[in-house]
Amino acid sequence: MNVTDAKFVQGFVRMCSDGWEQGWHERNGGNLTYRMKPEEAQEVMPLLDRTRPWQPIGADVPGLAGEFFMVTGSGKFFRNAVLDPADTTAIIEIDDSGKNYRICWGLVNGGRPTSELPSHLMNHEVKKEISGGRHRVIYHAHTPNTIALTFVLPLKDEVFTREIWEMMTECPVIFPDGIGVVDWMVPGGREIAVVTSELMKKYDVAVWAHHGMFCSGEDFDTTFGLMHTVEKSAQILLKVLSVSPVKRQTITARNFRDLAEAFHVTLPERFLYEKQAEEE
Ligand code: 2HA
Ligand code: ZN
Numbered sequence: 001m002n003v004t005d006a007k008f009v010q011g012f013v014r015m016c017s018d019g020w021e022q023g024w025h026e027r028n029g030g031n032l033t034y035r036m037k038p039e040e041a042q043e044v045m046p047l048l049d050r051t052r053p054w055q056p057i058g059a060d061v062p063g064l065a066g067e068f069f070m071v072t073g074s075g076k077f078f079r080n081a082v083l084d085p086a087d088t089t090a091i092i093e094i095d096d097s098g099k100n101y102r103i104c105w106g107l108v109n110g111g112r113p114t115s116e117l118p119s120h121l122m123n124h125e126v127k128k129e130i131s132g133g134r135h136r137v138i139y140h141a142h143t144p145n146t147i148a149l150t151f152v153l154p155l156k157d158e159v160f161t162r163e164i165w166e167m168m169t170e171c172p173v174i175f176p177d178g179i180g181v182v183d184w185m186v187p188g189g190r191e192i193a194v195v196t197s198e199l200m201k202k203y204d205v206a207v208w209a210h211h212g213m214f215c216s217g218e219d220f221d222t223t224f225g226l227m228h229t230v231e232k233s234a235q236i237l238l239k240v241l242s243v244s245p246v247k248r249q250t251i252t253a254r255n256f257r258d259l260a261e262a263f264h265v266t267l268p269e270r271f272l273y274e275k276q277a278e279e280e
Contacts, residue, residue: 003047003105004085008040011220012070012089015139016081018224022231024141025078030212031114032078034070034220035124035136036091041068047105048091054100059118059190062098063125069094071113071120073106094121116140119193119214126197127216135204135216137223142212145234150209152241155181157199160207161271166251167233167240169259174229176265180206187211205230250275 003009012034019025019032069092072081076088090106090113101113114120120138127135153159161178165171180199185192185208196214199206204226206214213230217223240247251259253272260267 001047003044003091006040006044008034008036009070009085009089013082013085015220015224016072016078016088019139019141019227020079020081022141022143022228024143024212024227024231026142028075028077029142030078031072031116031120031140033072033114033117033120033124033138035064035128036068036070037136044091044105048093050093050102050104052102052104054095054102057094057099057101057117057121059122059193060097060099061094061121061125063129064094064121065096065098067094067124068092068104069121069124071117073111074113074115075111098125115188116193118188118190119196122193122197123200123214123216126200130201131218134218137215137217137220139215139217139223139227140212141227143227143231143234145238146207146213146231147210148238149234150181150207155183155209157181157203158270158273162273162275163237164230164233165256165271166247167236168229169251171229171233172256172259172267173263173265175203175205175226176260176267177203178205178268178271179203179230182206182208184209184211 024030071090071092073088073090081088086106086108091104092101092113093104094101123138157178157180160181180203182195196206200216204216213227215223215227217226253274256267256272
């Protein structure tokens, strides 16, 4: 058996290809990390090299001590992941303190895990705790329609959530907790990681102004599907705004309450404010 035969590795690289095909990963843009299940780590353990030196993560994640992750490589291109996973991705192990990691497989031609490793691992730590261990995937992509919206909408959770919900009826069912928004920040460091992981306590989606999106989910399908749904709604909103600055009709606050009842979801009231001009 090779590491690349493992089902989780195939799911991981397929998600990279799916994102590339959507146009979300120009050059080396975007990154993906997956917290491996114990049985998946066990399956590939004989093929891992656990002798390499520990290196600092750049963040403290004691809640992830001893975990194994599959990660994309810094500077690697998503379009190449499926062709050569051993060059473009890695499996890393977190030490007992949650301060250090080591590469156990992959990045065979050199390199480091994604530059957003601190953000990814801090988000994983938050989501692991909040979801009772169910969330395993953190995905960052450069989604053009959502990025475009960060130039024209106020950078407020309430506005992004409501506007994006309004564009497709099933949105509030798919992300009932809403969307968080991060002002423009320098990528790749601890600061943006702290701000994003604070938002991830409330949301499964965070928009990074003028940069892209972060999504968290239980598996590859639902996490990719979440990113895809938000981005598609953003695309529809841009089409609407391009045609007319006002909507002739829309899904109203009352409609959302009816939807919540029918689909048994709780929609926070702060997203269901009245929009007089549009709802008359
Ligand atoms: O280039 O997307 O945010 C990788 C990134 C950094
Ligand atoms: Zn990015």
